[in-house]
Amino acid sequence: MAPVRQIQVTFDCADPERVARFWCDVLGYVLPDGYASACVDPHGVGPRLYFQKVPEGKVVKNRVHLDVRVGTGLVGEERLAALEAECARLLPLGATRLYLLPADDENESCLVMQDIEGNEFCLD
DSSP, X not given: OOXXXXXXXXXXXXXXXXHHHHHHHHHTOBOOTTOTTEEBOTTSOSOEEEEEEOSSOOOSOOSSOEEEOSSTTOOHHHHHHHHHHHHHXXXXXXXXXXXXXXXXXXXXXXXXXXXXXXXXXEEO
């Protein structure tokens, strides 16, 4: 059996093109030729994201979510400043800030947010 070389993360949503544009803006991804409901890393490093239309709305917390890694290697106030700066950039795109998970003995702080259809993600 050949090893898996790539993955695609698929989101159920009501408006795939709108959600794809949101995530392209968040991650610096681009829409691939011929696909308004997907986005790809222009450098070929990150996974492809695909957005599929479903009739039902979101009703519970995501079991899987994306972590947008903006604070990697940072700690304390420097990390919080990076998270807050990214949050400020994403709010005008339609993201919603939910709450800050403060640092503890095991983890650094992260900021929990929602995309334009209510899917949770973290600024980490």
